[in-house]
Structure formats: structure tokens, C-alpha cells
Amino acid sequence: MRIKRTFTCGELRSKDVGKKVSLSGWVHSKRLHGGLIFVDLRDRYGITQLVFKPEVGEEVFERAKRFHHEDVISVSGTVRLRPKGYKNPKLATGDVEVHISDLEVLNESVPLPFMIEEETTAFEDLRLKYRYLDLRRPPLQRAIILMHHIRQAVRSYLSSNGFLEIETPALMKSTPEGARDFLVPSRKHKGKFYALPQSPQTYKQVLMIAGFDRYFQIAHCFRDEDLRADRQPEFSQIDIEASFVDEEDIYSLIEGMFEYVFKETLGVELKRPFPRMAYKDALSRFGTDKPDTRFGMEIVDITAVVRNSGFGVFRGAVESGGVVRGINLPGCGSFSRRQTDNLIDEARSLGAKGLVLLRSASGGFSSSVAKFLTEEEIRGIRDTLSSSDGDLVAIVADKEDVACRVLGELRLRMAKRLGLVPQNSFNFLWIVDCPMFEYSEEEGKIVASHHPFTSPKPEHMEFLESDPLHVLSRSYDLVLNGAELGSGSIRIHRPEVQRRVFRVLGLSDEEMDEKFGFLLRAFQFGAPPHGGIALGLERIAAIMAGRSSIRDVIAFPKTTSAYALMEDAPSTVNDEQLNELGIRLVEEEE
């Protein structure tokens, strides 16, 4: 490289006029006017306009004529003020241009599979195959840079609060509980396997026992489960644990961290304290354990209003122990028959038996169902739901969990369609008072709602064995704009309590010793009370960047089938590698 850059492509301003400068970057675009060539030179800092004139010499001028998109070049030249009327206000460097005197072509580009533009229309599989090109686009550059700033801010905040960053193993013991493990075969111990961490949960608890009373790590985690827009097989957790703390300590620590991170990276001031909501209230008011509180349209109970209704659908649901709940869809009273039919179909596909729609009009309801309702019921429903003329009331009469889930999902979809979801709004919410256990239909047994190291609420401890499903835990979830950022808890730190919880989960003494013996043993040697949280870094970043998928904040994400399109992973390995590990492949059966 003969010409070394003295400035970046986002740097030059009118104060630099007259300077002799060198720039390096990618040929973003070229505008050839015969005897005059403009080139937009781009790097991650911005774009600067280069001007090639014939005076530069035939060799350089002719070479510049042949530039392709995305050639990499270095140039030297003089910064000049652009003539009056030819400044470009869209560019930070738009007041100036560099008149080129020397050129070095560092790499030529073949024709591109898609253009490097602010927004691309290219399909995601193509973008993933040529990820290095997609990553040149400004939105992804901004997202990757934002990730860096978030990581830096998290480290800076936690470090200045006395937290130590400590790494834990990537090769660990497999535990069948929770998500499916990624397994790593052992060469030294043929037939045995490590697992990649789903989270460093037990290690961080052991670190507490070791006396590192404030720990954090931006931990890479792996879960072999199916993917979603917000779920990748590998992701990062901001993993935090502290000793001698209670829930309030964690809340204020984490709120402080987000306050700092948002201020540092986005310049956004967050409102504190974050609101808190009981788990059961979240379910009944929003139909989900991760409510999006950026808009209203809350689920309202009208069971009492229609308990003795002449309308069979309502009365029947109540008589069979169900509920009648509704949401008010503002301005949807003008929906066509087709639109209302679609809504009803949607409700059915979500699991409801049906959906009752009532148009609010002239102080009452304009609906075929209205004739089954008394004046009092109509007024009651309108008042309870705060429904005004022109609105549409959607009601589900069903078992409580079905009614809430269906209405919660309709609420989200309709808010999106009606454009009622405010952008650039960050609504944090703590979900508290979560149940300790839940019954898994599939496994036919009680499982931990959070994880088995979570402490039950002390006042519920006595019902642990007799009524486990009503025991609340000392866990908490953090929700942002309807997305679960993460969860944590105050942990169990006494071996006998941990054994009781394991026993409720159906583990025998032998099983708990085999799987978690190291933790139970550690608890016997002076374990401090402790608790913490783990937060999904990519989900945080995606919301901050305004992206709908965490793939956009990960440099090299996998597809929905967990495949890496750029380098083709996973791939087969040769027999030698398998032999060394003592592994033989089984033929795929039809």
C-alpha cells in the first residue's frame, strides 16, 4: 500500500479546505461526465466526494473511468470547497470534495449480487451468503457499532459498581433439564460428552460461594432449540450475580445499568423506577407474561356484567366456570363484514370457540347480538370497556386462560395494524410474583417455572410440598416493549432447601447428587445468600436499533434452520475425525 490514509471518509469539513489529504475506502458510486468524474468514496465513517479531472494525468484519469462498485482504492488530493449551489446537504462532508492527484487501486470488485444501499430489497438468504456485503450497509454497520457501545457501557457501569468480569467454561457438564444441549464429544474420554453452556447459571452461583460477591460476564450461550426472529442457537447474556442482596438491590442495579446504557449509547433518558406488575395481573390484563405497555387496549373482565345474560354464549361460559372478557378496538366500528369475519377467524385459529363483535354506535351497540342484551348489559359493557361510538368491542367467552391468551394476541396484532404502537418509546416492566412451579401436561409432572435454583418466597416455604403450584418464587422477569429481556431470581443458598425443591420436581436423592452434587456440596461450605439476573444482549440491542430481528445485530447469524449460509455450517467431517472421537454415524432411516 503506497498511499496511507490521513483522514476517514466521514471527516473532512470546510475547515480542511486547502489540505493535502489521503483517503482509503470503497467506490460507492461513480458519475462519469466524459471530461469529469465524481466518485463517492465510502468507509464506515461516511462518504466523501472525489473529483477526477483530466489534469490528473491520462493514466489515473483513464483508470478512474473503469471503477466498479466496491473497488477498494487509496487516493491523494487537495480538499476544495464545492462551488456555490453544488454542496450536498445530505452528506456530512457535503461542503467539500477532494480533487485527486494520485490513485492506487487496492482491489477490484466483481459485479455485486446486490447493491450496497441504506435499505436493500435483497432476500435474506442472499444477504446471509454474502454477509460481508450486507454488513457494509449503513443500518447493519450502525447495529454492529451499537452492539459494541452497549457492551462497553455495560462493562463500564458494572465495573464501576464493583462487579468483576469472570469467564466460565464453554465446555461444561450436560444437564438434560431445560433447553436441549449442544454436545461436544470428548477425545480423551471416548463415549462421553461436554455440553456448551445454555447459561453459566451454576458457575456464577459457585463464584458467589467462592466469595466473588459481585460477578458479571457477557456470556456466550447455546441452546439447540428451534429458531425465531428473536432466537438464535448462540447468543449473548449479560449475566450478573451478587451476594448479600435482595430483589430491590437487583432492581435498582439493573435499572441503573439501563439508565446508563441508554444515556451513553442513544442519549435517551429513561424514567425510573421501572413499573412492576404481578405475573397474574399481566396474564389477566394483557394475556401474556410479557406485556407491551406502549399502548392501552387492555383486556377487561365483563363476567360480572353478563353473568345472568339472556345471551347464551355469555351465560353458558360463566355457568361452566369460564369468563367473559373483551378489548375495545378504537375506531374499528367501520370495519366491513369481511374485516370482522377475518377477525373472528383469527380468534378461532388462536383457539377461541368464537368472537363476539359489537359496534359501538349511538350510545349502544349496532350488532345482531345486541338484541340478546339488556339495556343495562349494553351500558355495562360499554362503560367497563370505555368504548365510544365508532369503536368495536371484541369479546371472548371461554375458560380464563383461553380468553386472555386470544385477546392478548388480538390486542397486539390490532395495535400493530391500527398503528397504535408508538415508536421510539421504551417501556420497561418488571414482572414479579411469579409461580415457583407449573404443571407440564407434556411431561405429566411439575416443572420449575424459572429454574430449580430459584428461591421460593419465604412465606410460602411451608406449602412447598403440600401445595407446590401455589408457591410463588423470588424471581423476576424484565420486559421491554413486549419482549422478554431476561429473568433472574434470588437463589436458594441452603442445601436442605435446594433438596426439597429438587424433590418437588421429582428428582431422587441419587439423581440430584449425580446432576447437581457439586452445587449441593458447595452449599455446605458457607454459601452466602445471593441472586442475579441474565439479560439477552441481542434482544436489547435489536430494540434499541429499531430492528425486528436479532439477526440484524449479530455479525454472522444462522438461518431459521440453524444453518450458516456463508461458510456452510454444519458440515460433514471425515472418518478419521470420527474415529478419534469413537463416534460412528447411523444411517438415516426412511
Next chain:
RNA sequence: GGGACCGUAGUUCAGUUUUGGUUAGAACGCCGGCCUGUCAAGCCGGAGGUCGCGAGUUCGAGCCUCGUCGGUCCCGCCA
């Protein structure tokens, strides 16, 4: 494991229903020419297609049927 949508020049799409029918179009990109103030440069010309793949129906399939592969969203799953 299940549901929905998508797959046609390098890219994004139209063409698929009503009607299966000669030579599959457009824009951007690419290549060539003209052009000294553009910044979505402009003008003229050109090249570029196993219609994802495989069967089937048919005289004839981009279009109909079945299967399959890939991508995206969702349910299940994610202590």
C-alpha cells in the same frame, strides 16, 4: 413435529386465477459508446433466463397435480 407465505435474468418483480398455446417482459445492476458539476447523474446501444429441483397430467407446463429443497413468519419447543 405442525401451519402460513415466498422461490421467474446478477437483483427486485410482472407474467400463474378469468385463458396451459409462437420469440418469457420491466426496473436497477453489468458491458460498450456519448457527455466538464454530478450526487438515484443523463442520453444511446448491448449482453444476460436449467422459470429452485424432480416426477406426473397434457399434443403442449413458468402457469395444473404430487413430491422435494431453500428462505421468512408463527405454533409446539426455548428449566
